[in-house]
Amino acid sequence: MITIYDIAEKAGVSAMTVSRVINNTGRISEDTRKRVRKVMEELNYIPNSAARSLVSQKTNILSLLIADITNPFYTTLARGAEDAAKKAGYRLLFANSDENYAKEKDYVDMMLSTRVDGVLFAPTGDLSVDNLNRLLQHQIPLVILDREVPGIEADIVLGDSKEGAKTLVEHLVSLGHRRIAMINGSPDVSTARLRYTGYREALVLSGLPMDDELVVHLGFRVFHEDAALDALLTLKDPPTAIFAANNLLAVGIIQSLRERGLQVPEDISVACFDDIGPAEMINPFLTVAAQPAYQFGLLGMQLLIERIEAEAAQPPRKIMLPSDLIIRSSTRELQRKETNDGAEG
Template sequence: MSNKNNTLQKRPQRITIRDVAKLAGVSPATVSKVLNDAPHVSQESRQRVMSAVAKLDFRPNSIARSLKSRRTLTIGLITDDLEGVFTTSMMRGVEDVTSSRGFSVFLCNSYGNADKERAHLQLLLDKQVDGVILLSGYKVRERGAPALDLGSIPVVYLYQYTRDINVPCIVPDDFGGAEIGTNHLISLGRKRIGLINGPYHYEATHHRLEGYKSAIENAGISYDPSLVRSGKWYEDAGYMMAKDLMSMDNPPDALFCCSDSLAAGAIRALCELDIRVPDDIPVVGFDNRPFAAHHVPPLTTVALPLYEMGRMAGEMIVSAILGPTPEPGIHKVPCYLVRRESCGVLKASYNSVRDETGSYS
């Protein structure tokens, strides 16, 4: 019994606003104003308060503050694919923004199941989150409203969109990305650019095809549908489609592949055919997957702006909570080109081109 009493006696007492006020030589009301960044407090008082806060290692009572502000400074993030290859980068962008603004994020995985999403949303409502982000880690797609009515709680859609409710939706500009990749090959003097694309039930497939067509037509090159192939996103599909294209009587002089996996398969096929990359055929991929930088040769690719999209989602949900309310509708985030050796030396520069460090040239 005595050991228990000794343990209790050793527990440090919680530092209060009154302790901070006493050390700073100001009133508790002044401390509260400084902590809440209120106006009409002198710079000298602010410095004294913040110095006292640091010395005492004071941490405001989050429960009391949430009762006063009617906010919990928490956000729910529900993804349908927690282990998706794109999910982590977007979540990191969300976390970097929201944590810098004092918010914590509750992460949930619905596995694309509406019942699971509904259960997670109910749990988040019970925790009185200030906002919700719905993230698709699988593919850009149109979907309906949240599986549970959230009332006045703000919602942001990430890597997906909806027309059922009027909320901000953040997606990549796949059309513009395909234009960038195709323009890069055109800048190398190529005129018969083969397109190796994904399956047609993906919206990205259609947007990237249209971006490719736009780039070549704007360059005065006639669109030739015989140079276009479509299949699964996998490396083996890229291998087969590249071999098919190169067997033509008048084969392409460059390849734009709409995923890095397709590009890896295409390069393998070209190597088997003793076609040199980039000397004979330059190749551009899409996504900027981690392996692209270490491929042989290192792969020039159009990068999906995943981290940037996550940051935008974080900024919009915080803005929706604290104001001003963000613009609803679809927000497209530009893609950018990462230059590596699969295209050799770039002969022209674009404002949307970056090197491997992410710097614009």
């Protein structure tokens, strides 16, 4: 293995001079610096990042912790974060909590032991407060993505979950739907609470009653709750449309409906929060409130790097990104009833 002593001998300088070139410290002539770097290239020498971090107190490593790597929203977000980190000269460690608090805690332990310079963090939910506080207590720069956590003061990039949900439900109402079910994430997650609020507000503003039988709170992962769907479909007055609080739920719901011989949108309309990635481009189908996932990662990483490199403390910053209503073929207008419902005479 090539060492700094091998570099020093071939370049005709001291090992201390090689160390200063590697760590960009001390006064060294430009000729000497170039000579040392040339020898490093000739010998294919790769500096020990751990040793360098002991000198500089900086690893140039950032971490991105996402909640569910199977969700296209998070994979696109990760691309934005990676692009911004690379452009700024940082390396990025990826971690995936699978919406699991204990797994999230293990990754926080890893981040602390790795001495990352900063963390981009998509929390599992409100329970993440302890994990986030551990990072803050160790003075690790932090930016939160997608979900707010009560009690945490940090930079954050959010989507407008309430308005996006409201817009989707208003679209369903405009198509003539009056019985609109909502299959939501856990109430322990801020986005689930806000999307429920948007759903409820849209119904109220449309003059429709709020029926608790039409609301199911599950998780944000792939839908496997067939019993919950059966309960909705067997109501005395079943829904004509379903609002799924995220894309994974929507895909699972549509699959379960088809297994029951029901077609979307002929038998029931389905709309959801977040697009489903490249598959949607090949066969455009789902009506969605699409969030700019790439921008979440890009802007979040830019905030994080600014926080790391800032010379003075700044108050926490908050960026709210709107969603776009994209109307596709998974929703349809209800046909007017042939009868006049007692309007004759």
